[in-house]
Amino acid sequence: MVNAPKFVDVKVGDALPPIKLPPVSRHQLALYCGGSGDHNPIHVDIDFAKKFGFKDVFAHGMLSMAFLGRLATSWVPQRQVRKLGTRFTSITWVGDVITIHGKVLAKREENGEKLVDVELYCTNQNGQNTLEGHATMALA
Amino acid sequence: MLDKKHIGHKFNAFTTVVEAGKIRLFCKAIGEEDAIYQDEAAAKAAGYRAIPAPPTYLTAVTNDDPDKGGLLKLLNVDIGLILHGEQHYEYLAPVHAGDRITCQSQVMDIYDKKGGALWFVVSETSLTDAATGKAVARARGVTVVRNPDAAKK
Numbered sequence: 001m002v003n004a005p006k007f008v009d010v011k012v013g014d015a016l017p018p019i020k021l022p023p024v025s026r027h028q029l030a031l032y033c034g035g036s037g038d039h040n041p042i043h044v045d046i047d048f049a050k051k052f053g054f055k056d057v058f059a060h061g062m063l064s065m066a067f068l069g070r071l072a073t074s075w076v077p078q079r080q081v082r083k084l085g086t087r088f089t090s091i092t093w094v095g096d097v098i099t100i101h102g103k104v105l106a107k108r109e110e111n112g113e114k115l116v117d118v119e120l121y122c123t124n125q126n127g128q129n130t131l132e133g134h135a136t137m138a139l140a
Numbered sequence: 141m142l143d144k145k146h147i148g149h150k151f152n153a154f155t156t157v158v159e160a161g162k163i164r165l166f167c168k169a170i171g172e173e174d175a176i177y178q179d180e181a182a183a184k185a186a187g188y189r190a191i192p193a194p195p196t197y198l199t200a201v202t203n204d205d206p207d208k209g210g211l212l213k214l215l216n217v218d219i220g221l222i223l224h225g226e227q228h229y230e231y232l233a234p235v236h237a238g239d240r241i242t243c244q245s246q247v248m249d250i251y252d253k254k255g256g257a258l259w260f261v262v263s264e265t266s267l268t269d270a271a272t273g274k275a276v277a278r279a280r281g282v283t284v285v286r287n288p289d290a291a292k293k
Binding site for chain 2: 002021022028031032034035036037038039040041042048051052060061062063065066067068069070072073077078079081082083084085086087088
């Protein structure tokens with residue numbers, strides 16, 4: 001169970017504890033295909049991926065966005081997440097080692113809620129961002 | 141090129157049930173091991189009324205459309221040509237296993253960049269609790285289509 005930070009204790013610039021993930025595997029992409037209902041063969045069928053000009057299958061963008069969700073809910077309980085969004089900035093290949101990390105961008109109050117805006121990233125083993133995301137959480 | 145006449149197109153709404161077993165598979169795929177997503181007792185102990193759907197599980201809800209691939213059919217685009225450009229969720233109320241969720245999607249914008257080499261399709265989906273009629277989430281996605289004309293040659 002997650003113990004959420006308190007609004008008063010959070011400072012702009014604070015880092016969320018990063019998580020280094022195991023390498024993305026073909027097995028993981030197959031599980032995500034079934035679990036998410038995204039059955040696009042480009043993520044699981046190398047013949048199909050090559051036909052459309054890719055060297056190999058690659059991860060669903062939404063798999064990586066789920067990693068951003070994991071980072072958000074490792075910092076605050078899920079019920080406190082108000083918004084989660086991302087741009088997909090580069091492709092994640094099989095074998096890539098992704099680290100999820102983020103930091104506090106702003107604190108504000110809106111509609112009686114104490115809100116914290118954070119930026120969230122997936123970054124690969126070469127230091128390249130694959131996702132550039134953001135989230136808003138309500139803190140007590 | 142893509143036809144901008146599709147801007148404003150509304151897809152058929154559909155209703156689907158959030159399933160605990162599918163949440164478990166989703167969590168296995170993404171490496172999420174928190175017990176609240178696996179075990180109803182753990183979820184209740186953490187203050188949830190049932191197993192919560194993880195934040196991006198909403199994609200599995202919207203993917204449960206019986207007219208799956210409707211956007212690609214509408215635009216006449218091959219699935220091998222699309223990439224995901226952006227995705228944004230706004231959470232208005234918690235979604236749990238056992239909830240029946242109604243999804244309604246609409247094409248909001250279509251535009252191109254790089255002289256038509258890349259096309260962008262913006263769509264929004266409203267998710268409402270079928271039992272109460274209350275909005276639970278809004279989703280906004282940008283689908284990127286790679287050079288649709290080249291593929292038709």
